[in-house]
Amino acid sequence: MTLFVYNVIWRLIRPFIALILWHRTRNGKELASRRIERYGRTDTKVNRLSPHSGRRIWLHGVSVGETVAALRLARALADHLPDDEFLITTNTITGRGVVEAAMADQPGLPVRHVMQPLDHPDFVDQFLANWCPVAAIFMESDFWPNLVLRSKQFGIPVIFASSQLSSKAAAKWMKRPAFAKQLFAAADLILPVDPQQADQFRQLIGTAKHTQQIQVVGSLKLPDIQPPNPDLQQILQKAAANRRVFLAASTHHGEDQIIIDAARMLGAGWLTIIAPRHPHRGDSIAALAGQAPQRSHGAMPDQNTTIFIMDSLGEMGTLFSLANYVFLGGSLVPAGGHNPLEPAAFGLPIFTGPHIFKNSAEFNGLAAADAVFDVRDAETITAQIHQLEKDPKRRAKLAKAAKNYVTLAHQRVNVAARAIDLVLSKDK
Numbered sequence: 079m080t081l082f083v084y085n086v087i088w089r090l091i092r093p094f095i096a097l098i099l100w101h102r103t104r105n106g107k108e109l110a111s112r113r114i115e116r117y118g119r120t121d122t123k124v125n126r127l128s129p130h131s132g133r134r135i136w137l138h139g140v141s142v143g144e145t146v147a148a149l150r151l152a153r154a155l156a157d158h159l160p161d162d163e164f165l166i167t168t169n170t171i172t173g174r175g176v177v178e179a180a181m182a183d184q185p186g187l188p189v190r191h192v193m194q195p196l197d198h199p200d201f202v203d204q205f206l207a208n209w210c211p212v213a214a215i216f217m218e219s220d221f222w223p224n225l226v227l228r229s230k231q232f233g234i235p236v237i238f239a240s241s242q243l244s245s246k247a248a249a250k251w252m253k254r255p256a257f258a259k260q261l262f263a264a265a266d267l268i269l270p271v272d273p274q275q276a277d278q279f280r281q282l283i284g285t286a287k288h289t290q291q292i293q294v295v296g297s298l299k300l301p302d303i304q305p306p307n308p309d310l311q312q313i314l315q316k317a318a319a320n321r322r323v324f325l326a327a328s329t330h331h332g333e334d335q336i337i338i339d340a341a342r343m344l345g346a347g348w349l350t351i352i353a354p355r356h357p358h359r360g361d362s363i364a365a366l367a368g369q370a371p372q373r374s375h376g377a378m379p380d381q382n383t384t385i386f387i388m389d390s391l392g393e394m395g396t397l398f399s400l401a402n403y404v405f406l407g408g409s410l411v412p413a414g415g416h417n418p419l420e421p422a423a424f425g426l427p428i429f430t431g432p433h434i435f436k437n438s439a440e441f442n443g444l445a446a447a448d449a450v451f452d453v454r455d456a457e458t459i460t461a462q463i464h465q466l467e468k469d470p471k472r473r474a475k476l477a478k479a480a481k482n483y484v485t486l487a488h489q490r491v492n493v494a495a496r497a498i499d500l501v502l503s504k505d506k
Contacts, residue, residue, distance in 0.1 A: 080257055084223055088198045095196065109171060109193075118195040118204030132161030135502075136211035137239075138194060138225065139166065143417075144217040145173040147240055147298040149180050151215070152189055154495035159502070163188040165209055167195075169220070197222040206232050213502055215239050218299070219247065223261055230264040235501050238268045239494055240298035242275045243282075244435060251282055258282045267501050269295040269494050272439040293497055296490040297439055301420045304395030311396050317379035317386075318349045322402045324463065327394065328355040328416045329407035333431075334363045336410060339456035341367075341385050344463065349379060353388040353397055355407055355416070360389025398424040403463055405429040405453070408436075418444055423484040425477030427466055429453045440487075447479035448472070 091098075099116060102108040114121055135155065137148040145168050152164040166177050166189060177191040195205040202224045214229040215237045230236050243251070251258040262268075262282045268291060270276040276294050283291075314323075324344060326337040329352060341350035352363055357374060364370045370385040371377035373393075379386040388397060398404065404426045409415040414436030418428050428450045434441045444450045453459045466473055 079254055081223060081227065081260065084257075085199050088196075088224075092198065095198070107171065109174075112174075112193050115193040116196050116201070118201035118206075118208065120192060120208050132159070132163060133212040134163050134165055134209060135159070135213045135215065136165045136167065136209065137215045137217060138220060139168050139173055139217045140220045141168065141170040141173045142176055143299050144168075144220065144240075145176040146302075147300070148215075148217050149177065149189070150300060150491050151217075151239060151298055151494060151498075153187070154491045155498060156188060157492075158495050158499045162212075163190070165189075165211060166191050167193065169194045194222075195225075197224045199224050199228060202228045206234070213237060213498070215498065216241075219243050221261060223257075226261055226264050235266045236264050237498055237501060238262075238265050238270075238279075239498070240271060240295075241268050241279065242271045242297075242439070243278060248278050248282070255284070259284045265291065267497060268292045269497060271295075271297040272442070275439070295494045295497070296487065297437070298491055298494060299417060299437075300488055300491070301417050303420055303423050304392065306396040306399040307393060310393060311399060313378055314351075314396070314400050317381060317383060318400065319381040321347055321349050322467075323400050324348055324350045324403050324405070325397050325401035326350065326352045326405045327397065327407060327421065328353065329363075329405075330355055330411050330413050331359065332411040333407050334359075335366055336456050336459070337405060338367050338385060340405075340459040343456055343460045346384060349383065350385050351379075351388050351397060351401070352385065353390075353394065357389040357391060360387050363387050363389070394420065398426060401426055403427050403429065403466070405459060409433050410454070415441065418450065419484050419487055422449060422480040425481050427451060427473065427476060428480075429459055429462060443487075444480060444483055447476065447483050449476045449480040449483070 099108055099113050103110050137152060139145040139148040148166050168174050174191055181187060181189055195201040211234055213235050218240050219242055226236055262279060268279050270279055270292065273294055276292050279292055329337060334352060337352055354360060354363060360372050360374050364372050364387045367385045370387050371379055371383060372387040372389055374389040398421050404421045406416055406418055406421065406428055410431035412433045415430060415434035417437050418440050421428050422444055430441060430450060431453060441450055451462050453462060
């Protein structure tokens with residue numbers, strides 16, 4: 079495919095876009111009041127253009143994770159560029175909710191939100207003409223050809239931040255080398271998550287040589303560390319009753335039975351807490367575990383409980399503060415794994431399966447610090463726990479290394495902000 083063919087397709091489906099958006103609205107994936115933003119237009123009643131004296135910097139994310147990263151980067155950039163304001167676009171309603179929650183929590187934050195315009199060239203042109211950004215920053219792996227290339231044509235510096243592509247997506251682009259080079263070479267600055275991703279972007283651009291256009295900074299998808307709830311912490315500590323605690327965090331369907339088997343192998347000297355990624359699965363997990371007590375049903379563990387189902391939201395900080403070991407879910411099934419930085423901030427040994435492609439850079443970094451351990455089943459989980467239980471010095475060393483890694487990780491956003499500021503300074 080070429081850019082010409084891509085845009086022909088957009089023009090062919092143009093008559094059906096209103097119907098598609100209407101259908102998405104019925105399914106709860108669009109807001110009727112914000113549909114015009116998909117055409118690049120803006121409702122001045124919803125998004126008034128403020129008489130801001132500074133420039134407007136545009137950051138684009140997809141959904142929650144990328145939006146959190148965009149907000150973190152916007153805050154860091156605001157320290158360097160206090161007169162500028164920040165426009166964040168998202169492709170999902172949930173991403174919009176993250177921005178609006180941040181705006182409510184920090185009324186002085188110079189941030190506003192609109193829905194991402196669809197990648198029709200006319201819609202993108204309308205969006206750029208309406209908002210007049212002085213920079214276009216694309217988070218993670220959402221590379222829409224017209225958003226990128228027409229920004230470049232408007233003379234707007236293009237930046238890819240916290241950049242990464244899955245091997246599958248990269249392979250698809252490699253089959254269209256001319257289109258790939260056109261798209262990825264448009265970036266004035268690429269900030270990949272690791273050296274492997276940097277090499278991948280060099281291949282897509284068509285250069286194997288080092289270039290200052292590509293600077294490895296690391297992932298900016300840094301989770302906020304939730305503080306423990308003292309009351310819940312005390313209840314769970316009393317239930318643990320000096321037993322060791324094994325936490326299975328953010329588990330997915332297909333992983334729970336493995337954790338239950340591991341809990342039974344560990345025995346009565348352990349309290350195993352299962353916190354599913356999607357709390358609505360709590361009933362089915364409890365049934366697998368012989369009707370284990372569930373947080374969602376108002377039950378709490380006691381000193382005789384060996385498995386407890388923490389099917390709730392917003393309490394992970396308390397669980398990490400209590401745990402001695404954590405299995406991070408979405409990794410024994412092909413869900414891509416979850417960000418390991420939060421458990422690492424508590425100095426925990428982290429067990430993970432092989433499917434960690436969404437956060438491979440962080441897992442690799444923590445593995446180098448001896449804080450990540452590969453597991454495949456209940457037997458390897460329990461064997462790893464028993465091995466570490468025999469070596470308290472190793473546990474203390476890895477806890478320190480994991481915390482240090484997280485401390486350094488949180489400095490990345492300032493490094494990225496300085497690099498972006500340099501690009502914008504050159505453009506003045």
